Each structure stands twice: as C-alpha cells, then as structure tokens.
Amino acid sequence: MPPPKLHRPFFARSVHKVAPDLIGATLLIDGVGGRIVEVEAYHHTDPAAHSFGGETERNTVMFGSPGYAYVYRSYGIHWCLNFVCEPEGSASAVLIRAIEPLQGLATMRRRRGLTDERKLCSGPGKLGQALGVTRDKLNGLALDRSPFALFAREGTPEIVTGVRIGITKAAELPWRYGLKGSRFLSKPFQ
C-alpha cells in the first residue's frame, strides 16, 4: 500500500512542527523528485524571513493560505521552493533545502548537467533546478494538486537540528532540520 498523500491541513500548523514532520516525506513535481532530507523554518517574527517586513509583491503568497508553494529568486540566479505554513496570514514557511533523488533521475541529471547523484538536489538552488522550479510555473499553487505530489513518510526518522545556512540575521536560531546521517544534505550537521 502506498503511503498517504499530504493534504493542505498538514501545513496549517506551527512551522516548527511542520518542518521536522516533512523530513522523510516524498516530494515530486511532475513525477520528478525524492525524499526530503533537509528543510529550514522561517517565521514571520523572524528577521531572516522574507515576510518579516510586511507584505510585498514578492512575498504575497506567504501571507495567504497554508499548503501553497512560495517560490522566490535567490541571488538573481536560483529558484527556491517553500511551503507556506500556519493559519492563513501568519506568513511563515518552510524552505526545502535538499532531497534524496529517487524518481526521474535522468530528467534531473539533464537539467543539472551532472551525473553525481549527491550533487543533484543537495541545496535549495540545486533542488530548484533539478525539479524544474520557476516562479511562473509554481508560485501560489496548491501542494496537494498536480504538478505537486507529496507523500507522508513511513516510520519516524531520526532528525537532527542546527543553525540555518547562508543568512546574516537571526543566524543563531536552530531552525534547520535534517535527516540524520543522510548523504544528500547541502552541508553536514555538526
């Protein structure tokens, strides 16, 4: 029996509960993807969050309903994928940072121009490229409908936490979550 799909109410909880619960879940976009092994939580009271300074054109999806995709451009180059959490208007989200590639390997290798499985999706920008994430295509779309497919994890994985990566504000908050021992993380946990 296949694992149950994750529906939108799954995301209508605190971002700090949703983020660790996503570790081990399976994410596919148009049938391409794998197992989530690393995420980070961003809360609206958190100076590092895009929603911290209030609603803008870029972050408007974060201020909408939970269970939708928020996509932003990072450093002018990369597309990064977030899942909006908590009750509507709270403007919190989980950044998907790394997955273990499982389905659509050939597609991901072609998009990335690489064959090394460990480097296909081991970082938010890489993952975006491998899964074909763009703002035009995915920003504001529901996570329980095509082209997204999300499946609950089986069993309870061992989860490690640490400080978030690549930020300068609120850098000390331990809001990075990972699958213990995974070879597909963007960086090892201490």
Next chain:
DNA sequence: TATGAGATCAACT
C-alpha cells in the same frame, strides 16, 4: 580543504 570572485535580479534604502 579553504577561501574568493563572478553570475544576475528584485526588493529595499
């Protein structure tokens, strides 16, 4: 292994 620069753009000051 470690550090540094370049790519490239939208939000914000």
Next chain:
DNA sequence: GTTGATCTCATAC
C-alpha cells in the same frame, strides 16, 4: 546603490 534563505569554478595551501 546595496544586499541577499546560492552555487560553481579557480586558485592557494
């Protein structure tokens, strides 16, 4: 005009 939830490649140790 500056900054940033990044990545890759080059050069140095």
